[in-house]
Amino acid sequence: MDIYTIIFLALAVFIFVRLRAVLGQRTGNERPPFDRTARNAVQGVPDSNVIPVPGKLIDPGVPSQTVDVAPSADRWKGLTEPGTALARGLDAIVAQDSSFDPRHFISGARSAYEMIVLAFANGDRRALRDLLSSDVYDSFETVIKDRERHEQKTETRFVSIDKAELVGADLRDRTAQLTVRFVSQMVSVTRDKAGAIVDGNPDKVADITDIWTFARDITSRDPNWKLVGTGSH
Numbered sequence: 001m002d003i004y005t006i007i008f009l010a011l012a013v014f015i016f017v018r019l020r021a022v023l024g025q026r027t028g029n030e031r032p033p034f035d036r037t038a039r040n041a042v043q044g045v046p047d048s049n050v051i052p053v054p055g056k057l058i059d060p061g062v063p064s065q066t067v068d069v070a071p072s073a074d075r076w077k078g079l080t081e082p083g084t085a086l087a088r089g090l091d092a093i094v095a096q097d098s099s100f101d102p103r104h105f106i107s108g109a110r111s112a113y114e115m116i117v118l119a120f121a122n123g124d125r126r127a128l129r130d131l132l133s134s135d136v137y138d139s140f141e142t143v144i145k146d147r148e149r150h151e152q153k154t155e156t157r158f159v160s161i162d163k164a165e166l167v168g169a170d171l172r173d174r175t176a177q178l179t180v181r182f183v184s185q186m187v188s189v190t191r192d193k194a195g196a197i198v199d200g201n202p203d204k205v206a207d208i209t210d211i212w213t214f215a216r217d218i219t220s221r222d223p224n225w226k227l228v229g230t231g232s233h
Helices: 003-023 036-043 085-096 102-122 125-131 134-149
Strands: 153-172 175-191 197-200 207-217 227-233
Touching: 003 134, 085 153, 085 175, 102 125, 102 153, 102 175, 102 207, 125 134, 134 227
Parallel strands: none
Antiparallel strands: 153 175, 175 197, 175 207, 207 227
């Protein structure tokens, strides 16, 4: 070996030792690279495909809660007593959808109730289509078309919503169903094209009790609940 070969070998060894010192060695305990997408998901950044619409009853921005292994006796305090059919239904829904909060749902249901009643009175098909199941929408539209055919208009005004309480909860396959009793006071009157009253009284506050059922596919990315059944007392 000549002197130049020895010099080049020494230089190569020197460079290798310096690179090893700077870069280090893999030990298998290195931290993975930072994943911004995963971090956003953990922090609960709303999915861009979920578009909030009027009457939305579930807030996708609320982080999911851990499901209790053994539900406490006062889990549904203020909503129902332990061991009731309503309590069992709520337990079943939460077991499959840990983000579900019945108290938050009731708050949203009150808003949806008022929106649906007023949209129905005003014949606002666009608002109703977002809030109702297809069957309920068809029933509502039939009445709206009948009013339009007779050139009638309905005026409805809420005085108050005195109560909104859960009276039923059920999980059928992937579909959660919640039934709410609404007790309200409102003024409603229907007039013909000349302004004559054909139904209702503009000066009378009526006590109304409605029992509505809302449903949602808990496996769907859509956080919205829709009205699937109506009744009244």
